Amino acid sequence: MQYRAIVRILGLLVALFSVTMIPPALVSLVFQDGSGLPFLLAFILCLVTGILIWYPNRRYREDLRAKEGFLIVVLFWTVLGSFGALPFLLLEQPGMSITDAFFESFSGLTTTGATVIEGIDYLPKAVQFYRQQLQWFGGMGIIVLAVAILPILGVGGMQLYRAEIPGPVKDSKMTPRIADTAKHLWYIYLSLTIACTVAFWLVGMNLFDAICHAFSTVAIGGFSNYDASLGHFDSVGVNLVCVVFLWIAALNFALHYGAVSGRSLKGYFYDPELRVFFIIQFSLVFVCFITLVEYSWFADAGIALDQALIQSVSVSTTAGFTTTDFAHWPAFLPIMLIFSSFIGGCASSTGGGLKVIRIFLLFLQGKREVNRLIHPKAIYSVKVGGRALPDRIVEAVWGFFSAYAMIFVIVMVCLIATGMDDVSAFTATAATLNNLGPGLGSVAGTYADVSDSGKWILVLAMLFGRLEIFSLLVLFSPTFWRS
Amino acid sequence: MQYRAIVRILGLLVALFSVTMIPPALVSLVFQDGSGLPFLLAFILCLVTGILIWYPNRRYREDLRAKEGFLIVVLFWTVLGSFGALPFLLLEQPGMSITDAFFESFSGLTTTGATVIEGIDYLPKAVQFYRQQLQWFGGMGIIVLAVAILPILGVGGMQLYRAEIPGPVKDSKMTPRIADTAKHLWYIYLSLTIACTVAFWLVGMNLFDAICHAFSTVAIGGFSNYDASLGHFDSVGVNLVCVVFLWIAALNFALHYGAVSGRSLKGYFYDPELRVFFIIQFSLVFVCFITLVEYSWFADAGIALDQALIQSVSVSTTAGFTTTDFAHWPAFLPIMLIFSSFIGGCASSTGGGLKVIRIFLLFLQGKREVNRLIHPKAIYSVKVGGRALPDRIVEAVWGFFSAYAMIFVIVMVCLIATGMDDVSAFTATAATLNNLGPGLGSVAGTYADVSDSGKWILVLAMLFGRLEIFSLLVLFSPTFWRS
Ligand SMILES: [K+]
Numbered sequence: 001m002q003y004r005a006i007v008r009i010l011g012l013l014v015a016l017f018s019v020t021m022i023p024p025a026l027v028s029l030v031f032q033d034g035s036g037l038p039f040l041l042a043f044i045l046c047l048v049t050g051i052l053i054w055y056p057n058r059r060y061r062e063d064l065r066a067k068e069g070f071l072i073v074v075l076f077w078t079v080l081g082s083f084g085a086l087p088f089l090l091l092e093q094p095g096m097s098i099t100d101a102f103f104e105s106f107s108g109l110t111t112t113g114a115t116v117i118e119g120i121d122y123l124p125k126a127v128q129f130y131r132q133q134l135q136w137f138g139g140m141g142i143i144v145l146a147v148a149i150l151p152i153l154g155v156g157g158m159q160l161y162r163a164e165i166p167g168p169v170k171d172s173k174m175t176p177r178i179a180d181t182a183k184h185l186w187y188i189y190l191s192l193t194i195a196c197t198v199a200f201w202l203v204g205m206n207l208f209d210a211i212c213h214a215f216s217t218v219a220i221g222g223f224s225n226y227d228a229s230l231g232h233f234d235s236v237g238v239n240l241v242c243v244v245f246l247w248i249a250a251l252n253f254a255l256h257y258g259a260v261s262g263r264s265l266k267g268y269f270y271d272p273e274l275r276v277f278f279i280i281q282f283s284l285v286f287v288c289f290i291t292l293v294e295y296s297w298f299a300d301a302g303i304a305l306d307q308a309l310i311q312s313v314s315v316s317t318t319a320g321f322t323t324t325d326f327a328h329w330p331a332f333l334p335i336m337l338i339f340s341s342f343i344g345g346c347a348s349s350t351g352g353g354l355k356v357i358r359i360f361l362l363f364l365q366g367k368r369e370v371n372r373l374i375h376p377k378a379i380y381s382v383k384v385g386g387r388a389l390p391d392r393i394v395e396a397v398w399g400f401f402s403a404y405a406m407i408f409v410i411v412m413v414c415l416i417a418t419g420m421d422d423v424s425a426f427t428a429t430a431a432t433l434n435n436l437g438p439g440l441g442s443v444a445g446t447y448a449d450v451s452d453s454g455k456w457i458l459v460l461a462m463l464f465g466r467l468e469i470f471s472l473l474v475l476f477s478p479t480f481w482r483s
Numbered sequence: 484m485q486y487r488a489i490v491r492i493l494g495l496l497v498a499l500f501s502v503t504m505i506p507p508a509l510v511s512l513v514f515q516d517g518s519g520l521p522f523l524l525a526f527i528l529c530l531v532t533g534i535l536i537w538y539p540n541r542r543y544r545e546d547l548r549a550k551e552g553f554l555i556v557v558l559f560w561t562v563l564g565s566f567g568a569l570p571f572l573l574l575e576q577p578g579m580s581i582t583d584a585f586f587e588s589f590s591g592l593t594t595t596g597a598t599v600i601e602g603i604d605y606l607p608k609a610v611q612f613y614r615q616q617l618q619w620f621g622g623m624g625i626i627v628l629a630v631a632i633l634p635i636l637g638v639g640g641m642q643l644y645r646a647e648i649p650g651p652v653k654d655s656k657m658t659p660r661i662a663d664t665a666k667h668l669w670y671i672y673l674s675l676t677i678a679c680t681v682a683f684w685l686v687g688m689n690l691f692d693a694i695c696h697a698f699s700t701v702a703i704g705g706f707s708n709y710d711a712s713l714g715h716f717d718s719v720g721v722n723l724v725c726v727v728f729l730w731i732a733a734l735n736f737a738l739h740y741g742a743v744s745g746r747s748l749k750g751y752f753y754d755p756e757l758r759v760f761f762i763i764q765f766s767l768v769f770v771c772f773i774t775l776v777e778y779s780w781f782a783d784a785g786i787a788l789d790q791a792l793i794q795s796v797s798v799s800t801t802a803g804f805t806t807t808d809f810a811h812w813p814a815f816l817p818i819m820l821i822f823s824s825f826i827g828g829c830a831s832s833t834g835g836g837l838k839v840i841r842i843f844l845l846f847l848q849g850k851r852e853v854n855r856l857i858h859p860k861a862i863y864s865v866k867v868g869g870r871a872l873p874d875r876i877v878e879a880v881w882g883f884f885s886a887y888a889m890i891f892v893i894v895m896v897c898l899i900a901t902g903m904d905d906v907s908a909f910t911a912t913a914a915t916l917n918n919l920g921p922g923l924g925s926v927a928g929t930y931a932d933v934s935d936s937g938k939w940i941l942v943l944a945m946l947f948g949r950l951e952i953f954s955l956l957v958l959f960s961p962t963f964w965r966s
């Protein structure tokens with residue numbers, strides 16, 4: 001393992017991350033909320049630490065192999081998540097425990113969007129802004145991870161998206177390729193954010209709210225600078241803008257990349273995952289709408305449609321914005337929405353969950369099994385978009401699915417061991433592993449009442465979810481650490 | 484499809500099944516409980532219907548193909564389950580609705596052991612006996628299904644146990660092979676039942692109770708002729724006998740078959756599934772024991788060990804006998820035990836759940852995925868007991884796992900739609916799909932309070948579990964019904 005090359009990159013990342021403390025400091029200056037100092041302090045701490053880590057290792061610029069790739073990916077989230085907790089620790093308002101500071105920071109950076117803060121409305125503007133910004137940078141990290149890194153590492157069948165590369169990847173080409181792809185994705189992500197900000201502003205938000213919510217919308221993060229989340233605005237326009245941008249952000253960013261570089265929308269029309277995604281979306285909205293109307297849950301069908309749309313899109317894309325108390329919706333709706341978050345967004349989007357393509361592949365493989373049982377001698381392959389998939393990819397997807405289930409059971413049992421009730425434990429596990437945010441029961445609103453040990457377990461679940469299980473799981477294998 | 488050949492076999496089965504009404508009638512005679520008539524009536528109805536179905540088709544003795552195999556397997560449980568409901572419908576005590584009669588019959592025959600009857604202690608002896616006997620015949624059916632039929636059909640990777648047969652099975656040899664294997668299994672099953680009866684009798688049960696509980700122990704069914712289940716006896720001896728015979732019944736019956744025909748115990752020592760099974764069993768007992776002692780749940784450690792042993796074995800093998808109110812055990816124990824029922828017994832046992840071998844294969848495949856990620860160019864295979872498994876089998880296991888998960892979610896959401904609360908719905912789904920029996924929440928005791936629609940959904944879940952999902956799922960494929 002080329003440890004010093006890894007440490008060098010980490011140092012750079014931390015130094016670079018220090019810059020993210022500047023915008024909140026500026027916000028503080030603008031609004032005169034008196035919370036600028038902690039951010040300046042955090043800036044200096046990050047910058048100095050980063051440089052101190054980087055400087056002694058600055059000459060170790062070796063190209064990295066898959067193994068180092070995994071370590072960097074895991075360290076990226078854990079180290080930045082930890083430094084991201086700095087401002088929360090330094091701030092006097094809210095005065096947060098170490099556990100809470102780490103929980104909030106990891107929840108932000110992994111775009112989970114579960115919060116331990118009650119009274120967000122009364123936080124200094126700079127803190128409100130910082131939380132949203134954490135999600136935005138987290139979302140950016142996910143896109144680069146999902147489009148540029150995971151396909152090369154081959155996690156959970158994502159080599160499916162290794163595109164043009166035939167055969168095993170040349171190790172030596174890894175770093176420049178990632179850097180180039182990342183740059184392009186960055187432009188797309190930034191443009192989407194600006195468009196979303198303008199749209200939110202046009203439907204009536206003030207500029208500050210618009211930026212804050214654009215951050216957490218394109219990141220499918222779900223943080224809001226109001227305790228009532230999107231419900232604060234009580235506006236069909238806001239809900240619609242949110243839905244549209246959640247849908248865009250939940251699509252495969254490689255599609256957006258293709259559309260921009262090829263100047264054509266054709267890619268969208270031929271993508272099988274996109275089609276399945278929208279079938280699922282419309283089905284969910286439809287079922288919610290019909291059930292809400294059936295139960296006369298809202299005053300009229302218009303409100304029911306608005307709420308069915310925003311809540312089912314918000315939960316199923318794993319954003320987790322709330323406009324209404326969906327946890328108490330009638331019949332099977334709450335649990336159905338929680339289950340829909342297991343599907344989540346498309347691969348290489350900012351959404352969480354198992355990802356639409358994997359669910360689709362599982363479904364196709366299930367169909368293949370049925371056909372094989374009926375005609376044992378025939379040969380069936382799993383075809384997506386007209387081409388047969390190698391068994392290697394299908395196997396990786398299975399592995400992903402069962403590892404997900406295993407982690408799910410372990411996390412849930414551990415949570416119950418900390419004293420959480422069954423429903424809260426089940427949905428809290430789903431909400432963190434799927435990077436969704438809100439659960440049901442005692443975690444339907446905030447996670448403030450969860451025990452400290454419970455919070456740390458949930459932080460681990462967020463990481464497992466965001467790192468697509470296997471990126472983190474490989475570190476637990478002895479083989480990984482053998483030279 | 485050779486429908487008339489299938490109908491002929493069905494007729495024979497129903498006629499044969501009529502004989503199972505005789506022993507309860509005799510029991511009624513012995514105990515003079517006045518409930519003999521309904522059983523005699525049911526006997527005549529079954530016999531006449533069976534003969535009427537069989538007679539016109541008696542000449543259609545064609546050999547059957549895989550397709551017909553699936554249909555017969557599904558019809559075996561649905562038709563016999565329906566005829567098994569007859570006595571419940573004809574009896575005055577208990578006066579049962581159609582739904583309840585079918586629920587009780589299917590729960591018995593699939594060895595699920597969930598009951599809708601409250602006041603079992605006060606039922607006529609004949610009815611008590613009939614319930615236990617249903618489980619016993621169900622267990623017999625499962626063994627034949629699992630050892631002789633599923634490996635040939637290749638459901639859920641069970642072609643792993645196709646033993647000596649190289650390449651695809653000759654269709655024409657199917658019927659005689661099954662008949663021969665079934666005969667041998669029958670002897671083993673019968674011997675085990677007699678041994679279990681004697682053992683129960685030796686530790687203090689009367690003969691009637693001993694026979695009744697031996698029936699539901701070797702079938703891993705979990706019915707009891709007492710409302711308090713095994714707890715009625717409050718006896719360490721009874722618990723120990725039950726544990727030992729549950730363990731024997733939860734092993735692969737092909738191992739027993741091999742031991743009997745080869746007159747050697749060697750097979751047991753070299754079976755990797757058996758080893759994993761006992762590792763899981765001892766771990767569960769250990770965790771339950773430690774936790775119960777930690778919480779000082781029982782008066783002394785001896786009682787804690789006794790209860791930890793019987794309850795964790797009873798739930799994890801999917802028997803579902805209760806000796807104490809384990810649903811209210813402290814901390815994570817209830818949910819851990821419910822989760823353990825997903826693992827269940829070994830393949831080709833009377834136990835339910837996903838089966839130990841499949842969980843083991845999923846674990847090995849997960850390990851392979853991790854290794855593949857670390858060394859992308861190396862070739863790894865999944866090895867069980869020294870031999871590498873064909874990918875075909877591993878794929879079938881994956882298919883099984885995800886189909887199980889899919890059915891689970893659908894059943895649970897449907898139950899909640901009928902008005903059941905989340906915890907009860909979750910555990911009721913697990914308890915029926917895993918053929919376990921008792922759940923938590925409102926279904927911790929009996930299923931009497933479940934709505935009618937809920938009961939029918941649960942009957943379907945029992946069938947899906949017992950038929951290893953795919954045997955039933957293939958019938959939903961249009962391909963299946965095309966000539
Ligand atoms: K989220």
Ligand SMILES: [K+]
Binds near residue numbers: 595801
């Ligand atoms: K059972």
